[in-house]
Amino acid sequence: MRVNEAQDGVPARPCPENPGSTPSPSDNHEKDGKASKLWYHIRSSRVYGFLSWTPPRCRWDPERPSEFSMGLNVLFAFAGCFTVANLYYSHPILNILADEFGVKYEKVSQIPTLSQAGYAAGLLLLCPLGDLFKRRPFVLLLVLFTATSWIGLCVTKSFAAFSAISFITGFTTVTPQLMLPLVGDLAPPHRRAAALSVVVSGMTLGILLARVLSGVLADYTSWRNNYWMACGLQYLIFFLLWLFMPDYPSTNPGGLNYFKMLWSILVMLTKFPVLIQSCILAFLTAATFTNFWTTLTFLLAGPPYNYPPLPIGLFGLIGILSMFFSPIYARLVMDKFVPWISVFVGETMVLVAVVIGTYTGQFTIAGPVIQAIVHDAGLITAAIANRSTIYSLAPKGRNRVNTAFMLATFCGQLTGTAAGNHVYASGGWIHSGSLSVGLIVGAFLFLFSRGPYESGWVGWRGGYSMKKKDKNSADGMTAEEAMHTKGVEKGKTDAVPADIEKAVDEMAMEEDGGIKEARVSLAKD
Template sequence: RWRRLYDRIFWVPPNCRWDTDAPPKFSMPLNILFAFAASFTVANLYYSHPILNILARDFGVPYAKVSQIPTVAQAGYAGGLFFLCPLGDLLKRRPFVLSLVFVTATVSIGLCVTKSFEVFSGIQFIIGFTTVTPQLMLPLVGDLAPPHRRAAALSIVVSGFVLGILVARLLSGIVAFYVSWRYVYWLSVGLQYAIFASLWLFMPDYPSTNKRMNYFKMLWSMLVMVAKHPVLVQASLVALFTSSTFTSFWTVLTFLLADPPYNYNSVDIGLFALIGISAMFLMPLYGRYIIDRFVPWFSVILGMFWCMLGICIGAYTGSFTVAGPILQAWFLDIGLQSSQVANRSSIFSIEPKARNRVNTVFMVCVFCGQLMGTSIGAHIYARAGWEAAQSYSVAAIGVALLITFARGPYESRWVGWRGGLSIFKRDRASADG
């Protein structure tokens, strides 16, 4: 019986089978499918954000304790990134991705029915651990897209990633206001099974890139990469600090808007997700005409400039006008997306057959940063309020800028500016300039 179930789940339709002589081409519909899958799997991490105050009331716990829910989800995601994502360089990606989506969808049913805060938190950790599909899609796009169009193709998947975050917050706030927050998670279960069906029907059966490599050697090789590639370390440290500002903002924003002087309900808080839609649609064009044209180093600095601008506006006006957080959300989305796409475009050039492991190193730092931002933001807000919590974000972007300026766009060593300062690519066909 189990064998029959296995054969049905992993049976490959004729249109998805790999043909070495005529492999499936990377097309826009496939790019959009990967973006769709990234969108509604990453949403699992963010459904709780606009309803933390409702969860605190229903489970009978204080704000400081309920803020653990996004924290444990991010912790699980970081664990999945480190232990599961490297397998993308070892296993065939179609059965691997399908297994993860199916398990995540099934485990999510527990969130819909549990009445225990501890069980809810534990299931969130497990779901975070298995919700790594987007991070398997991004290296795959890096493998398949032409180098001179890599940033544009990655931007589409990243836009889907951001859409999932926005939709999660929007749907969660609206559904929880009109019915019960449990329906949010039933909707999540349905969407994940829809992703499973879509990928089963259309995802090509790409071959493994490293069939003979040992799993533990793969884990060790990531540490070797960190010691070997300065650009990977620089990109990862920048991502650590910039991503912490994102979760710090969205975690404490719920508390700011739910309390005086705003007293917004969950629908109003969820509608804040709409702010990022314009940023999401802008990113593919931004990737093609800015990131693909200039060296990644310049695009990273430009992205952090947008982040700093938005944070400064929101931090020091948000306590008395809602315009501050609105502008902060928009600039933060633009800045964070563009800097991460530029960094990925750069690091995916260093070891073509190890892109899942390269992405794992990068994303472990991203989600350690998000974990740090969620925890620090919530604790600072509880003790000193909105302005102090966002002042932490100003400092984090400042540190990220120092790390970026420590190493120039063409420097091959750990520190310095050898190779010049030109922001234009010397080789237009390359991804890293």
């Protein structure tokens, strides 16, 4: 089955609700049959008409493409902040939910587990579709569906229903992972790291704010008010994106085979050594993050601190300080040097933070405070640098590249939570922290196995210089331009230069499923 933006049998014409819209290029290549009838009914529906209508200032014009402005960057960060937060509202109030639904604590712990499981399924099954569909209607549909489904969490009195809806909303809460590759498309390559840092910082803020807001509101009002607030924020995000998110063409307007598209993620991992390296680093670093924040609750609740729940929840506010570091660092350093050095800086910050927090945390609260600030800043820095590198690999397949990276990150988070709890239960704070030290040492081994210009699996070929050899590139050596922005020729859907277009397979996946090497190295020995 071949998935397209449109199917045969439907005339290519602008929608009546949006007379200025441009038909999809695939509208003229549709196929007869049940699929075309289904697609015709979808296009004829009021919901589709509402989602596909685009304000005049946001419509795609190849002669005057929209610029990627700071305002749009901040909008994506705001959307990412309160969309990611959906996954974490339940964490501080599990005891309240257990009393509300009359279930044991062991059973109520299924709620965050199901949310995370749904999120993982969405990463794998929905995010790759960002390489197929136009991002604006796809993102709007997911946000609207999530917001509407969220109403069920606000009103249901059934634990089974609450659990099922938690999985469903987790499944569709993947819009930030569609926005990040879009930022990679739109931002100029030499400013990509700075643009990504703004969105990633917003997402990190969402994780911290969700825990704090949920805990505080549950202490002073009903937990359901917290969920109603989250629902309102989702609808606010929808309307802001509907009003201000520009409409960009699909990166693969000809359509891709969905199952081969999923298979291509594995193929990418065998073709791009730097993607494997980045995924391993993401796995190991994410494991230290969840290990720290999970076991920190046990440390603060026990001797010598014996903090009540509210101060423990407010402790998360300390991590907000870290979100201001990454955008500044990205602008001053990351955009001028190869991403490798920023990954090194980020991992070093994580190691220093873990060592300080682990071996002083039982004697002074300053240890965990320092670890919370420095650890989060280092993790964000390393993640942004890794993304800046891997987004240069396949301009037509950035959503699939991001899917691989995020699945590795997610698996690392699960591993860190499980292993951290087990080690803490058997050995305490120092043992769980020492586990994180070992994980970061392993990350350094993988980092130093490949140099910044190495195109193979192991080595330092290409030199040791940390300054970008091509200042206008994201990774320091891959020639590319921002997609869907100024410089696009009339009738084109992207601005990828001819040499890149020739070197990079458009990820439209031939029948044999092969992928050509997507990196064009400009490094000179």
